[in-house]
Amino acid sequence: MAKPRRRQAGEGSISEYTTKAGPRFLIKFTAAREDGSKRAVLRRGFTTRKEAAAALRMEIRRSEVGEWVEPSKQRLGAYLAEWIEGQRLSPSTLASYRKNIRLHIDPYLGAHPVARLTAPAVDAWMRQLEAAGRADGQGGLSARTVRYVYTILRSALGDAVKQGRLSVNPTDRSTPPSPSEARPPEMQAWTASELVRFLGWADGDDRDLAMGWRLLAATGMRRGEALALRWRDIDLDAGRLAVRRSVGVVKSKGAGEQLIEGPTKTGRARVVDLDSGTVAALRAYRAARGSLALELVRDSALVLSTLDGSHRHPERFSRRFVGQIVRARKALGEEGLPVIRLHDLRHTHATLLLADGVPVKVVSERLGHASATITLTVYQHVHPGMGREAADRFAALLKG
Structure with missing residues (x-):
């Protein structure tokens, strides 16, 4: 050679x-x-x-050409602490970033000088997280979590390049889990008959909670959006509601947790039309709440508040749903009611509408997706049968 x-x-x-x-x-x-x-x-x-x-x-x-950047001697941990303070993100996202930096980046890479961080070092770090990255010591992180933490580091180092602290971003040449490996858990959806059966049972078990489940299933709202809904956002005569805000849990080390209202996930408000059954259920629910205390039905009051008028805790709200599913399956039979997550009520709403031929654009607007493309991607499993129906309709048009 x-x-x-x-x-x-x-x-x-x-x-x-x-x-x-x-x-x-x-x-x-x-x-x-x-x-x-x-x-x-x-x-x-x-x-x-x-x-x-x-x-x-x-x-x-x-x-x-005069574009060389002198390497910084600053440690990655110190840089990330400085970087996170300058980010314009929602409180919940900031809290999530800080937690993941503290648990999954600092212990592994925090002592590295920013300028000496290499793609192989980033790859080795991600493989460590996959093998044994859980903070409780019970194994590795999922591919989805590793990719999320990787995107935080990638964003921070990308800003270091913009600021002239780095000449290249080492994450550009690293190998994170692919989008397919990091895809979210498989969604589940009830059939219309399963949803009707559960809502009927839940209304007799706990009327307040049943109203929450019905709202989520009938509108496709996200959990935080439903828990931030106020009576002034609902026009029962017109049969519609406005989704303007969302409530989430913000956890900070040493400061406990807070429930904070903010904009919707996309930052945009939307109007969702209601079916007559949900309007009737809301009227009855409001009358029942008003009999307990007028403060619970004022225009500024939360629709799904606790009895003292405060926000329900989102995570506890989800746990209440899990508990009701367990009891409902015992009462209705396990075969007749598959186990789903609270978020799957949103999937149920979209799946039932799409399978019934409602245009994707309409469903996308109800869900508050940034574009119909997102709806098509998330609910592509619904489309094969719809495609066959469209082909049959086209053939019928040609015949007559």
Whole structure:
């Protein structure tokens, strides 16, 4: 094999060294600072000579055109603490980012200098999370969670590149779990008869909770949207309601948790028409609540509040649904009522409408999706039968 060509002055150099993980390569070159002075730069961790050579060419080119960025000595943990303070995100998203940085990034990568973080190091970190990343020590994180944490790190390092702290984002060359590997749990949906059977049973078990389940199933609202709904948002005469806000749980280490109202997931309000049965149920529910206390039915009052008028806790609300499913299956028979999650009432709403031929655009607007494309992607399992029906209709048109 021919020896690599000796590089000329100004072309930098590539050297091989040995690690426990196998051979690695480093590059060394001279770069110009902003003040015109020069410094020798050394970068390690490349897995192949070809990768090292590509990086060396890129760094020298940047130096020649004045775009080279001097590496920062700041540790990743310190940078992320600074970065998160500058993010314009919802309180719940900020709390989620902070929690994941604290549990899944800082313990593994926090001590690394930002400028020395490499794609192999990022890949090794993700494989660690997959193998044993749970904070309780009970195994690894799911591919979905690992990809979510990866997107946080990718966003933070992308900002470091924009700010001139990094020349390249190491996550650009890393290998996170693919979108297909990180897909959410398979959705479940009830048939119309199963939904009717459950709602009838729930109304006799707990009328307040039954109203919540009916609202979710009849409108496709998200849990937080339903729990933030106020009587002024509902026009019973017109048979419609406006979804304007959502309530969520914000958990902060050392500060406990808070229920905070904010905008909907897409940041946009929407109007959802109600069926006559749901309007009648809301009228009866409001009358019953008003008999307990007038404060519970004022325009500003929460529709699904606790008896003291405060927000129901979203996570406890979901647990109440799980408990009712268990009791309903005992009363109605396990074969007649499959187990679903609270969020699956939203899927049930969409699936029943799509299967009945309601246009995707209409269903998308009811659900509050950012676009009909999202609805098509999420509910593509409904479409095969609909496609056959469309083909049969087309054939009928040609015949007559």
